[in-house]
Amino acid sequence: GAVVSQHPSRVICKSGTSVKIECRSLDFQATTMFWYRQFPKQSLMLMATSNEGSKATYEQGVEKDKFLINHASLTLSTLTVTSAHPEDSSFYICSARDQQGDINEKLFFGSGTQLSVL
């Protein structure tokens, strides 16, 4: 199956610093990528939809100036958590949609990034 690579898998940072998370589709082109946040024992909450070459669409309640999304190519999207605070600590997951396939069946997830802000 298609592979989505997400890095880093785990990051610990000090409060006030910025953290960048990368999401790459390794063997397909993805015009659309999604960023989710997941708290322990909770569901995946969609944060934003990232479209190659255009601005991301953020879900209600998600601060676009805090969670910067860049989707500069068909295989790479990045999420930058700016001025991180302890409440930003969470598991962040990206997914990428293969533009050649069915919109849902061809949606692949990265392995997630555990962010811990001290």
Next chain:
Amino acid sequence: QKEVEQDPGPLSVPEGAIVSLNCTYSNSAFQYFMWYRQYSRKGPELLMYTYSSGNKEDGRFTAQVDKSSKYISLFIRDSQPSDSATYLCAMSSTGANSKLTFGKGITLSVRP
């Protein structure tokens, strides 16, 4: 009422048992129904994918969708310890810009 409700669990069964996982939903626009399996601190992987109502079988897994009742199920036959994971249902409407709405997930433990 949340758009997607999933039995909270956790669920513990002996090896070989039949497992039934369920979700209900309120949005009648949902047409695509999926089950994902997620191991601890990993991304979800697609297990089953169905469109509209009906059944779909894949090995030990069977997915059922009843749109009239807004109810979906995943059955796991002859459960194995390797099936121990969190199972999330997810749904979406049609359209290129459709987004997935997930249930909370249920953690399944299969005891050897």
